[in-house]
Amino acid sequence: MSQQVENLIKKDYAAGFHSAIESDTLPPGLNEDTVRFISAKKGEPEWLLEWRLKAFRAWQEMEEPTWAHVHYPEIDFQSISYFSSPKSMADKPKSLSEVDPELIATYEKLGIPLHEQEMLAGVAVDAVFDSVSVVTTFRAKLEEAGVIFCPISEAVHRCPELIQKYLGSVVPQKDNYYAALNSAVFSDGSFVYIPKGVRCPMELSTYFRINEMNTGQFERTLIIADEGSHVSYLEGCTAPMRDENQLHAAVVELVAMDGATIKYSTVQNWYPGDAEGKGGIYNFVTKRGLCHANAKISWTQVETGSAITWKYPSCILKGDNSVGEFYSVALTNNFQQADTGTKMIHLGKNTRSTIIAKGISAGRSNSAYRGLVRMNPGAEGARNFTQCDSLLIGDRCGAHTFPYIESKNPSAVVEHEATTSKVSDDQMFLCQQRGLDAEKAISMIVNGFCREVFKELPMEFAVEAGKLLEVSLEGSVG
Amino acid sequence: MSDFQNVALQLAESQRSPDWLQSLRERGALSWSSAKWPTRKTELWKNTPLQPLAHDLPSRWAAPTAVEWQRDIEQIDIDATQLVFVNGQFMVELSSELPVEIVRFADADAAQREVIEQKLGTVVDAERHLFAALSNAWAADGILIQVPRNQALNKPVYLLNVSTPEAEPAVSNQRVLMVLGEGSQAELIEHYVSADSKQNGFVNSLTEVIVGENAQVQHYRINLEQEDLLHMGGVHVNLHRNARFHGFTLAQGSRLKRIDYQVNHRGEGAHLELHGVYLPRNRQLIDYHTNVEHCVPHCTTNEVFRGIIGDSAKAVFNGRIHIHPQAQKTLAELSNKNLLTSPTAEIYTKPELEIYADDVRCAHGATISQLNETSLFYLQSRGIERAEAISMLSFGFINELLTQVPEQAIQDYLRPRLTTLFGQGSELLGQLDYE
Numbered sequence: 001m002s003q004q005v006e007n008l009i010k011k012d013y014a015a016g017f018h019s020a021i022e023s024d025t026l027p028p029g030l031n032e033d034t035v036r037f038i039s040a041k042k043g044e045p046e047w048l049l050e051w052r053l054k055a056f057r058a059w060q061e062m063e064e065p066t067w068a069h070v071h072y073p074e075i076d077f078q079s080i081s082y083f084s085s086p087k088s089m090a091d092k093p094k095s096l097s098e099v100d101p102e103l104i105a106t107y108e109k110l111g112i113p114l115h116e117q118e119m120l121a122g123v124a125v126d127a128v129f130d131s132v133s134v135v136t137t138f139r140a141k142l143e144e145a146g147v148i149f150c151p152i153s154e155a156v157h158r159c160p161e162l163i164q165k166y167l168g169s170v171v172p173q174k175d176n177y178y179a180a181l182n183s184a185v186f187s188d189g190s191f192v193y194i195p196k197g198v199r200c201p202m203e204l205s206t207y208f209r210i211n212e213m214n215t216g217q218f219e220r221t222l223i224i225a226d227e228g229s230h231v232s233y234l235e236g237c238t239a240p241m242r243d244e245n246q247l248h249a250a251v252v253e254l255v256a257m258d259g260a261t262i263k264y265s266t267v268q269n270w271y272p273g274d275a276e277g278k279g280g281i282y283n284f285v286t287k288r289g290l291c292h293a294n295a296k297i298s299w300t301q302v303e304t305g306s307a308i309t310w311k312y313p314s315c316i317l318k319g320d321n322s323v324g325e326f327y328s329v330a331l332t333n334n335f336q337q338a339d340t341g342t343k344m345i346h347l348g349k350n351t352r353s354t355i356i357a358k359g360i361s362a363g364r365s366n367s368a369y370r371g372l373v374r375m376n377p378g379a380e381g382a383r384n385f386t387q388c389d390s391l392l393i394g395d396r397c398g399a400h401t402f403p404y405i406e407s408k409n410p411s412a413v414v415e416h417e418a419t420t421s422k423v424s425d426d427q428m429f430l431c432q433q434r435g436l437d438a439e440k441a442i443s444m445i446v447n448g449f450c451r452e453v454f455k456e457l458p459m460e461f462a463v464e465a466g467k468l469l470e471v472s473l474e475g476s477v478g
Numbered sequence: 479m480s481d482f483q484n485v486a487l488q489l490a491e492s493q494r495s496p497d498w499l500q501s502l503r504e505r506g507a508l509s510w511s512s513a514k515w516p517t518r519k520t521e522l523w524k525n526t527p528l529q530p531l532a533h534d535l536p537s538r539w540a541a542p543t544a545v546e547w548q549r550d551i552e553q554i555d556i557d558a559t560q561l562v563f564v565n566g567q568f569m570v571e572l573s574s575e576l577p578v579e580i581v582r583f584a585d586a587d588a589a590q591r592e593v594i595e596q597k598l599g600t601v602v603d604a605e606r607h608l609f610a611a612l613s614n615a616w617a618a619d620g621i622l623i624q625v626p627r628n629q630a631l632n633k634p635v636y637l638l639n640v641s642t643p644e645a646e647p648a649v650s651n652q653r654v655l656m657v658l659g660e661g662s663q664a665e666l667i668e669h670y671v672s673a674d675s676k677q678n679g680f681v682n683s684l685t686e687v688i689v690g691e692n693a694q695v696q697h698y699r700i701n702l703e704q705e706d707l708l709h710m711g712g713v714h715v716n717l718h719r720n721a722r723f724h725g726f727t728l729a730q731g732s733r734l735k736r737i738d739y740q741v742n743h744r745g746e747g748a749h750l751e752l753h754g755v756y757l758p759r760n761r762q763l764i765d766y767h768t769n770v771e772h773c774v775p776h777c778t779t780n781e782v783f784r785g786i787i788g789d790s791a792k793a794v795f796n797g798r799i800h801i802h803p804q805a806q807k808t809l810a811e812l813s814n815k816n817l818l819t820s821p822t823a824e825i826y827t828k829p830e831l832e833i834y835a836d837d838v839r840c841a842h843g844a845t846i847s848q849l850n851e852t853s854l855f856y857l858q859s860r861g862i863e864r865a866e867a868i869s870m871l872s873f874g875f876i877n878e879l880l881t882q883v884p885e886q887a888i889q890d891y892l893r894p895r896l897t898t899l900f901g902q903g904s905e906l907l908g909q910l911d912y913e
Contacts (some may be wrong), residue, residue: 067521069832375846392836396803401831403844410818410848419841420833449792468843 026083032056035184038083042153042188048163055173055183062177068339068399069368070308072282080247082185082218118159145201147231148193149182152220155191170253170290170316174471178249178284178310186220186251194229194260201460205234219250225260225295232263234461245280246271248306254289254297258319261296262289265457267465269472270305277364280307284356285313292346293319300456302465303330303340304472312370314343317351317382322351329465331446331472332365332397341371341402346379346412355386358450361397362473369398375412382409388418391449393442393473443470480515482531486612487511489539489649495618496583502599506614513611522606525794525826530708530734536680540565540641540648550669551640554700556887558636558667561621565641565679566650567571568619579631583620583653594622598655601686602714607738609710613653613684620653623664623703625693634696634885641672641679641707653682658693658721660736665696667888670711672704672731680708684745687714689721691745696724698888701733702895705760711737717777719745725752726883728892729764730899740766743777743805753879754783757899758791765794772805779810784876787816787823797842798830800897805835810880812842817849817875819868869900 026037035056039049064075126177143151148159156163173183194200224226225231248270256262264287284305289297299313315324326342359367360379369388402420423445431441447454447466454462490507542564553560559580562572568582576582581590598620604611625631639652658664668685681703689695699713709732715723729735737883741750749769758764770779779799787793797812816825829842849871857867873896880896883889 176556390831390833392833392838395806395836396830397836398834400833401829401842403828403830405827405846406825407816407846408822408824409816410821410823412846413848414844414846415843416829417841418829418831418843419839420831421839422836 002211013455028079028081030077030080030082030185030351038185038187038241041083041357042156044156045084045160048156050435051168051173052184052186053439056185057182058174059177059184062174062180064177068310068370069366069402070310070337070339072308074342077181077369083187091239092398101472110167129265131353141201145198146195147198148191149202149204150191150220152189152191155222159193161221162189162224165212166222166253168253170255170288171286176286179251179286182218182220182249182251182286186218189220189222189250191221192223192231192233194225194231196226197228198226199229200231203232203234204446205236217246217248217250221250221252222261223253223264224255225257225258225262228259229257230261230460234265234458236267236269236461236464247284249284250286252285252287252313256289256291256295256297256322258292259294260292263298264289264300264313265461266301266303267461267468268301268303268305268309269468272305272334272336273307275334277307280336281305282308283311284308285311287313288316289314289324290316291322291324291351293317294321295319296323298325298327299342300327300453301329302453302457302468303328303338305469306338307336309336309338309340310425311340312342314345315353316345316347318347320348321350322348323351325456326353326355326357327456328357329360329453329469330358330367331360331469332362332367334363334365335473336365338365338367339370340367341369343372344374344384345350345372346382346384348378349380349382351379351382353384355384355388357386357388358445358453359388359390359399360393360449360469360473361399362389362393364396365402366398368402369418370402372404373406373414373416374416375407375409379409379412382412384414386416389449390418390420391446392420392422443473480532481510481535482528483511483513483515485535485537486649487615488553490615491534493539493616493618498595499583500599502614505599506604506611506617506718509611512606513608516608520674520893521766522832525792526702526734526736526763528734531680534678535771536647536649538646538648540567540644540650540679541567542567551673552669552891553638554636554669554887554891556636556874556885557633558634559631560636560638563637563639563652565644565648566639566652566681567694577631579623579625580635581622581624583618583622586622590624593624593657594655596626597688598686601688601711601716601742602684602740606710606742609682609685610712610714610738611737612710613651613682613712616651616682617653618651620655623654623656623666625658625662627659627690628661629659631665634665634667634835636667637669639668639670639681639683640790641670641703643673643676644678647678647680649680649682652681654685656685656687658687658689658695658697660690661692662690663694666886667698667885668700669698670701670703670709672707676704676706678706681710683709683711685713685732686904687723688716689718689723691719691721692879693718694722694724696884697726697738697884699725699727700892701727701731701735701737701887703735705731705733707732709735711735712740713738715742715750716742716744717748717750717831720747721745722749723751724884725750726879726888727752727754727766728757729755729766730757730759730762732762732764734763736765736767739766740771741769741779742771743773743779746774748777750779750781752779752781752881755876756783756785756793756795756878757896758785758793759788759899761790763792763794767796770800770810772799772801772808772810774804775806776807777805778810779806781812782879783814783817785814785825786819786872786875787825790820790822792824793826795825796830797828798832799840799842801833801835801838801840802836806837808835808838808840810838810840812841814819814844815875816844816846817872818846819848819872865901869897872900873897
């Protein structure tokens with residue numbers, strides 16, 4: 001048994017490889033010139049540069065937050081390079097065949113079917129390789145439906161009025177330290193606009209991948225679902241193995257107009273660091289959605305990667321009868337630390353929110369659920385249900401729950417429930433007695449534990465997520 | 479340093495105190511003066527603004543007043559060793575004759591003094607609890623309850639703390655140290671009341687309890703004060719092997735009342751049972767912060783808090799359970815339920831779990847809602863007036879905790895008062911928003 005475990009522990013990160021592609025990288029450092037450089041490089045209009053500079057100046061005044069339950073050496077923001085794009089991007093490829101073959105090979109290694117995915121999964125992929133979107137497929141089919149799905153840097157030129165109106169409308173520049181940083185130096189990301197009454201004909205998906213050494217990645221995603229529309233957006237990421245800690249500070253903004261539905265699913269499997277806790281990605285993400293009347297925003301996330309996760313996908317339920325959902329599985333192993341959860345801000349009448357958060361800690365990791373449910377005075381008849389369960393595997397890990405629950409309206413009903421326990425010996429015995437080994441048994445029990453969340457994921461993601469958990473948990477049973 | 483911090487230090491200097499408490503006072507003053515004054519960004523004081531303290535800066539120590547208050551104050555009718563304090567001053571003539579186990583710090587003999595010197599201030603962490611640091615800085619008089627090995631106090635100890643109105647804002651300090659030897663038993667009732675008129679005092683009270691092996695404590699903390707009184711309180715407990723602490727607390731009144739419960743499981747097999755009720759009305763603010771530290775294996779905790787918040791009152795509840803890495807086989811549960819009975823009432827609750835051991839079972843739950851419309855309808859359909867139905871249901875909400883109070887005298891004392899409270903409120907509610 002222990003030999004077996006030993007072997008499993010020694011197994012390298014399956015997605016850990018590093019492809020050698022030349023890139024146009026800015027030397028490390030951050031000042032106003034860096035911001036101007038990024039903006040100029042992308043040929044951005046004046047107002048956007050001003051917008052970035054405003055964010056940068058705000059960021060300089062701000063202090064790094066320390067309230068999260070995570071510990072890490074201080075980040076030197078001057079030692080990070082803030083821009084890199086694969087070199088072959090200079091002469092923008094128009095189709096798949098024009099793309100750097102090595103890039104394609106990297107995707108294939110990761111199992112992203114960029115060539116075949118069109119028919120296979122029915123998914124349009126806006127692949128982000130480091131900071132510049134390289135290929136966007138299925139554009140034509142989406143355009144037919146009137147859907148705009150493109151890199152945000154392109155959207156700035158294509159539909160500047162939408163960007164100007166909505167960029168920073170949900171997560172303002174000064175929202176928090178990392179959002180301000182992102183606003184100043186965001187490299188690229190996805191932009192989605194679904195017109196009135198349109199049901200997006202396919203699942204939209206972006207694969208992220210950090211590739212350049214020492215390059216922080218600052219994604220900016222903006223999704224606008226106009227009245228009565230519907231969209232499901234998938235985000236997944238893996239990163240190659242490396243020793244330096246990498247900073248990632250993304251911002252995702254969702255706007256759901258009256259009666260619109262946005263479903264945002266994430267599978268996050270970035271490099272978590274090795275078994276000694278060395279390396280790994282620092283993931284500081286701000287995700288927030290704004291719901292107008294009768295709108296619905298649903299966040300589903302499976303977090304298995306990153307050395308540090310700091311992420312609170314939130315919903316502002318502004319319109320009456322709007323709905324917010326948050327389904328999360330956060331798995332930490334070895335020395336990973338996760339402080340994740342959600343915020344549900346109920347402003348409108350009869351707004352409803354559901355939070356299901358499952359945390360699994362193994363090895364010497366720590367995972368924390370931190371959530372806020374706030375019922376404002378106007379939230380007449382609002383309803384919230386929260387359930388946080390934590391599973392502990394091994395006696396050196398930690399699981400924490402910090403729910404903030406506030407109500408200023410008597411007709412609002414809030415329920416919160418949290419439990420923490422380990423995988424019971426009885427369950428293990430039963431499985432083992434039926435011939436399953438310890439590893440399999442744990443994986444089965446964990447999968448069952450997370451079922452409630454997995455069933456919210458789009459089909460192809462659910463399979464991936466289940467597998468991901470299995471891989472991430474390898475070597476955690478002793 | 480804030481104005482209040484300065485004033486408090488000046489007040490400490492004007493105190494007369496025994497020499498042997500000097501070192502504790504100095505340490506207290508140091509942590510008090512070096513502490514950053516809490517703001518909205520201070521996690522432990524996030525929803526509890528301390529402005530009322532800074533607003534009417536107290537200028538002097540409260541003085542005991544005439545015996546007139548007796549007319550207005552109703553005591554718990556119990557056969558107990560009674561100790562009466564008026565504005566923080568011990569009233570010999572109103573108190574029972576003290577048995578050997580109980581002594582004022584001022585009257586302590588050499589052996590008792592040694593116990594106080596050794597134990598006072600050791601249970602509480604003054605760095606974490608701001609007003610405990612103040613209590614240390616203000617340590618002058620207090621009560622020591624020391625129960626020797628394998629003995630039980632033959633009567634409960636009843637501490638009645640009365641605040642009466644003063645001409646100008648004044649402060650009082652209350653300190654209790656309880657040391658239970660191995661296998662001993664005791665019951666302590668701390669009752670805080672104020673005379674029925676305008677108050678302008680600030681009460682800082684701190685109780686430290688050390689429960690030895692196999693010892694058992696039944697502790698009550700009843701805070702029924704007038705609206706204007708400010709109260710900062712703390713109950714800090716160390717539980718040793720197989721020790722048991724049963725606590726019941728009820729709070730009503732005060733525009734700023736904060737009570738901290740800190741319980742440290744230091745020996746295996748210890749058990750904590752803590753029940754609490756908070757009933758803020760009008761413009762009151764009641765804040766309960768509980769923190770249970772499970773430092774060793776095989777300990778259990780059961781914590782239940784219920785709150786009914788009416789009018790424009792505000793309640794804050796923070797229940798933290800911290801399981802250290804060694805504390806395997808821990809069972810810990812916390813439940814917090816709240817009723818909001820008015821559109822302007824507010825509740826901020828935060829049950830926290832911090833767990834570093836795997837073989838444990840921990841759970842917490844929190845709910846917020848108003849009275850169930852269906853239940854109200856049911857009662858009304860049986861011919862019960864709406865106002866009365868509201869009162870009945872409110873009472874039912876906390877009755878579960880009340881019936882579990884082992885001391886009948888306390889139940890008898892609380893019931894009629896609560897009924898009146900709910901009755902008053904519901905008449906008002908009936909007119910306001912239940913029509």
